Structure formats: structure tokens, C-alpha cells
Amino acid sequence: MLEMFDYDFMQRAFIAGLFIAVLASVSGNFVVLRRYSLMSETLAHSALVGVAVGLVAGYNPLWIAVLVAVGSAWLIEYLRSTFSLYSDAILAIILSGSLAVAVIIVSLGGAFNNSLFSYLFGSILSVTNEDVVTISVFGSISLLFLLLFSKELYFIAYDEEVAKTSGIKVKFLNFLLVTVVAIIIALSIRVVGSLLIGALMVIPTVAALQYRVGFRNTMLISLFFALFSVVFGMSLSYYYSLPSGATIVLSIIVIFIFSLIVNKK
């Protein structure tokens, strides 16, 4: 089984994949508890606009995906806090709008090819050294922010209003969370794909929640599930030449179903 690591691309994919598993599961805890699950899907679609621009303009799609996803996250947070609009409606509009823009850009640029396909569903072959460095550096910074503010974010997730009355900077931390989530999503689309990263962010936490343990243990369980599904999914992807995003997500769904059954009330 270990012979897959003889290949440089597999080593790169595993380093990037393990980083993404940590980032997606840790941030996913806050995303799920804040009821932001649909936001991860929306930001992933927004990141696709960045990918499309990058592919057409000849820049590194990952960098532009990060910028567009962060901009989109701020727009969502701004719209939600400023206008009396339904949150899920805002997400639905930006999700479908982003996809439409991305498709038009790549169609006009003639880049509707395998390259885009790999960003949609993830591809272990496409992870470059530059991607590994970008994911490691920006991923570490994002993780540091999440861990530094984890207690505050947890409090906000539990009761935003009481957190606010305690003197916690709720608005600032909400923006920080969506920014970090946007960065993590954009970084992850190389390996997992923009259509599937939302699942890696949400499902490990939802599966871990079935065990009904405290926050710290829920986070550790979700981290274990994410790491396991990335390793297992990428191995399947290598041996059966399948898109890595799909195999990773199917692995975590199997874990979720298992968790659901063993913890049935």
C-alpha cells in the first residue's frame, strides 16, 4: 500500500490533504454550530469564480480563489448584518450567482476543460509544490486564529446575544470566522474540489455530534474522522483512478451513517 508514496505527487497530495482535513474539521465545528453549513457551499462556489479567472488569465487559480472567497464571505456577512434579508436566501443567491459567473468566464475564455473539472471535484494529480506551500502557510495562520479565538467562537455559537452582553466583540469575530472559513475553502478545492469541500467541512462535525460529548471531544472526534476519510479516500482515489474529492466525501458519509446507527437513541 505504501508504494503510492514513491510518487512525488502522492506525497504532495497527502501533505495537502492532511492539512485540509485538520483545517476543514476544526473550522467545521464552528461552521456547523453557527448554522453556517450552507455558507461553506456558497463560499466554495464563490472560490470557483476565482479559479475561473485564474485559469483564463493565466494566474495561479488558488490565490485568486482565496481573494474571491474572502470578498464573498464579507459580502454575505455585510448583507446579513445590514439588511433584513433571510440568511439562507442570501446564500442561495450568491451560490447560484457565483456558479453562473464562473461558468460564463470559463466559457468565454475557452477554458472549460479538464483543468476546471479537477477544481470542481478535486484531483490528487494537480497538487503542485507551490500549492503545498500555500496550503501549509495560509492553513497554519488560519488554524492559529481559530485556536486563539476558539473559546470566544464557541460562546458565540452557543448564544450570540449573551456573548455580546458579556463584552465579546461578536461582529469582529463573525467576520474573522467567515474570513478564515473562506480561506480554508479556497485552499481545499485543489484536493477536495469546490463542489465537495462543504461536505468535508460539515459532515465530520455532524458525525461527531452524534456521540453527544463536550465541545473539546467533539472537535477531536471530528478531526479523527476527517483525517481518516482523507487518507482512506485519497488511497481509493489512487488505486481506482477516481476523483479524490468524491472518494473522500463518500468515506466521510459512510462514517456519518455508522455514527448515526451506533448512537441511535
Add this chain to the structure above:
Amino acid sequence: MQLKFKVPIFDVKDLNFIVRGQIILSNVSFEIFEGEYIAIIGPNGGGKTTLIRMLLGLEKPTSGEIKIFGKKLSEFKEWYKIGYVPQRATLVDENFPATVEDIVKMGRIARRGIFAWMSVEDKEMVKDAMVKMDILDLKDKMVGTLSGGQRQRVMIARALASAPKILILDEPNTGVDMVSQQRFYTLLAKLNKKENITILFITHDIGVIADDIGRLFTINQKATICDNPKKMLSCEEVSDLYGIDAHALHHHKHEH
């Protein structure tokens, strides 16, 4: 008896709150001093919760001024001095991954600052709050599995963990059985008398609280403040207050 030179915890002057032309609160003025035990009653929609939300900075008044510990609300930073237990406190999300201790620890977060870890003092304060609320034996239990009365004590313990000067509770007995309600009032009275924590809470149980409270605020657009709740509760006007044509009964200017 309050001393004249003492800075009130809350100093509210001519507070008005109007939403889309509808008057919610009109010319509400009062002071709350350290050590007081105050109940707020009034009909649904009378502005009780709005008033509390304004005291906590969650709503901005249309006009008027609120001072907290002598500072304008916009300049006040020491929010950990105010413990808040909202109306829906006992209606917790049963799937939320939180033990009793996780929740009580939240009370220390704002106080210790962003980059600090839980200190020995923080841990002691958390334990102390759980002991006071008699929930130490539940500390590893998931909050979602507790009864309404137990959840209520957890939420008060969280508020107490920040060592507040005042506890503000908005109808905290929602979803709580009668035995737990009685226990709750005993706890509140104990916190007020033994710990000198100022208590301000909204309730509908006007008969139960009469023995303990020092002042009664009745809120129905206007505030009516009564320094002798027992006397006021015997008045027919209190029942009128819950009716359609409610007016201010009499306004005892608080002497201090």
C-alpha cells in the same frame, strides 16, 4: 437605604423607544443601586424585555440616556460586571456539544481577555459558581440532558462565574417546574442577601416574589416604580396593569 453619593449601577433618564411610529417605552427614568432586589412586571408587549435589552446595549433607545456605573453606555467596557440570563436560557439546543462545565466556563471568557488561558483563579470561580448553584455534581453532564430547573441553575452559574455586580434575568422560569421555581427564588434571595449581588428580573409570579423584593417596577410603556411591593400588590391597579387601559399608577421618586 441608599447613600446619596453612591454611583448607581444603572442611571436611566427619559428613555423613549419608538418603532415604526409605535411607542414601546415612554419617558422611563429610574436608578438602580448596588444591593437592590428589583422585580419587573407588566403585560406582554408592555416593553419589559425591550427595556432590559436597552440596559444591555442590545437595542438603541430613540432618545434618552443610560449610564452604567457612571459611564455612558457607549463608553462602558466592563460588561463582565453584568450577568445576563435571557428568557430562552432553559430552551437549549439539545444537540449542542456542551457539558455543564463548558457552559459555566463561558462566564470567564470575556473577563480573562483574548490571549489568556484559563488561570487557577478562573477555574476556582467556575467551581465556586457551580457550588453556589448546586450543580457541581452535574459538571460533566451534557446540558441538553438536564431538566428545565437544572438548566436554569447552569445559566445562572455561567452569569455568576464572571463575578458580576448585577444579575439581570428575563423571565427565567420559562419551562421550569413549580418546585424548581421556588428553589430559584430562594437562590436569588440568597445571592442578593449573602453575596450582595444586585438582582433585576422580569417575572409574572408577582405573588411569590413579594416577600423578598425591595422594589417593583411595572412597565407598560411607562414605568411605575413602587418602593413597597406588598402594598402595591394589594392594589386593584396591579390587575389593571395587565389589562388594556393601563396607566402609570404612581411614581415614587427613589430617595437615596
